[in-house]
Amino acid sequence: GAAGADSPSPVGKVLDGTDDSGRHLREAGGGNAPEVGVEVTPDAADGWDVRLTFRHFRVSTPGARPTAVTGRGPACLFVDGRRVARLYTPRYRLPGRLVPHGTHHVTARLYADDGTVWAVHGKPVQSTADITVSDTRPPGPKPAGADRLSDG
Template sequence: MSWTRRSPAALAVCALLLAAAGGCGTSDAGERKNGESPPAVGRLLDDTDEAGRPYREVRGADAPEVGIEVQPDPSGAGWDVRLTLRDFRLSPAGTAPTAVRGRGVARLFLDGRPVAELRTPEHHLAAGLVPRGTHQVTARLYADDDSVWAVDGEPVERTADITASGSEPTATTSPPGTGIRTGGSGSPGPGGKAS
């Protein structure tokens, strides 16, 4: 009997302690603490991607980086894409639509056409998506609120060239490095801007 009489009091004390300590659960950088909104990340620009998503400008020191490697599938059934990420983590499905520094999704483009949204660093491009010829595969980083991570007004992205022919296809790698804009030979990337 004494246990049931103390239970409401014990629960009330626990609730007060939890409220004073900031609540239950885990917190991540930029997520809500004590009911407060996360701090603003970067600055939204007037520039947008081809789908109308705004660029979110961050300083170079705070910017994520992406590298892309595209290799022919050993079975000849397409292309294996692998991303290398620095200062960036891919969000799982169901993540709140809030811009948090260093987090979001990567979108994959083939010759400027969107082909996939990536939540893991690996993807398989089916052979049927890549016709004969030389093509550009671009990985661009987005915040969870659908804004495009950008530095100096340019999207954070990397591009690799691939060539599909009747014989063996060839590919290139664009690792992350000091430059975070479109890689390649200076031709426009998916956003229509030259590298």
């Protein structure tokens, strides 16, 4: 193995606090703390296109060793506090069925490969975009006769 593989130096400090899913926070510290941004736009079908932007962070490849490495790990996507995906890419298609009529909070949160949550000043590194779904039907032409009054 690589030199020092048996005793990796600690990365960040694991805090006593946890996020709302019970995962321990890992304080990133230093001037290069990871950052994430999230943008959500309607797609051509009945869903949403989610795009993440990162600073000082790279998403891991699936199956990465479960070790915390500075500025690396998966991003998890939450809708209204419920996890819907673990992301290893900055893009995701959010199915429309996960966001019914109303306003929803879409949050991207950064994790280390060991399952801890990257944190800055004791708060999870995350970003939230609010989306409002005004109609659950996909956009497109109305069915024939939709404008006709019934003669019942």
